[in-house]
Amino acid sequence: MSLLAVSSVVPLTPRMVRMTFTGDGLADVGTWPDQQLKLLFPKPGGSALVSSSADVSVWYQAYLAIPESERPWMRSFTVRSLVDGVLTVDFVLHGTDGPASAWAASARVGDVIGRFGPSPDYARPLGTADLLVLAGDETALPAIASLLELLPASQRRLAFVEVADPLEEQAIPGVRWVHRSAGEDLVSVVTSAEVAGSVWVWLGGEASAVRALRRHFVSLGVSKKDIEFAGYWRRSLTQDDAPTADDLAEAQERIAALSE
Template identity: 35%
Template sequence: MADKKTLRTARVVRTERLSPSMVRVVVGGPDLADMPPLELTDHYVKLRFDDVKRTYTIRWFDREALEMAIDFVIHGDEGIAGPWAARAQPGDELHFVGPGGKWAPRPDADAHVLVGDESALPAIAAALDALPAEAVARVFLEVASAAERQALPVTDRTEVTWIHRDELGTAYGEALTYAVESCEWPNGDVEAFVHGNADMIKPLRRHLFRDLGVPKGRVSISGYWRTGMNEDGWQSSKAEFVAQMEAEQDGPAGPSDRPAG
């Protein structure tokens, strides 16, 4: 079995418009046969467009059919991966390395809080796919407008809050941050997945760790992107951003280091 650094080539099988600004591209081919087990819900691949790399979450992988779905946010002609996905046709090649990944929901948690914007929507949907039917989940998703909503794999124990930026006139992540800070946090052993714009990660990290005292081992929190930066700019500055954020927030009253469980 090849490792996650192996360069693979797949071909577009079909595409599907999920919303006005999101396209699903399903790729397949023999190079997917030796993909390692995909046991996490935030698995991602590094797509190669000539000398440019772009990171995208795997929405689902069907090992029997040798097909993999990746959801792309489209911003017109802006960027590299989005325009490619908008024009993709069956037979087009896609080169990638991976997968990477770190997180999957624990089925035995008392409740799950899943928070993100468009960039995190595929990982959140994959997490909902993986949860057992009896799992309690509270989901907060921020999108540009009501037209951008998608059908999610929910049960009668899933509560979804959609936030529409066009109705509120807020910047990326602002209304989402307020919604999470204002909600009643579930009781018991709660785990959280909080991903999206880096500018919302800073206040939400403070809220979870300092205000609520959620154990660090119960939270996956990270900025997928940052306003005004492409992926290259964000990845080159992310370590500094995280270090500064942790230095500001982690102190005598900082995040709980209580052992999980």
């Protein structure tokens, strides 16, 4: 793991802020679709630094060995871009006192956090099918936007992103925006969409919505191995809270789908 220093802070929308970071080792990270990383946010009086090991189990043991009062908060994020050693991450300001969102709301150039990843060990190829369906909420927008940028122009795709209201839209061609302010929700809009031919699906966002959408595509006959899915956050639970029975079932499903 290594440290990241904020090099710019740009509000994208009222609830999304884009930050760039510099830091050791960034120039050596390769590129692959949907790069995910852990960011570590220091507690008051604590540090963001854990251990320099790149071995995930060694690193995680070192993380757990830090007394809880000093252990940095660890949260998952997506590489929006990584160019010439400059990392860009888009943070949703979701308005709770969650440490990542609270940090992002007041971050300044020069602030330092930690990072673990992204690691090519977790790289998954983009699917191939007649139609690619990408759906998620604003936390998945960085991933969906970066995936759309990778697709050849000839690839048929449907992209759905649920956001609070029209002010949260970004200039990303081809996205069907779903506005909570208009009473819309991702699950209703996506399950009403017509899909035909072979389909590959990518889902990310609030966990129960992701689960409902996965069930929908399975019921349409899409093979489980052709559905990438991840609950990005859980209503009323932090990323430190223990997994629920649904989370454990989801983890089992992901493992089972990998071996299909």
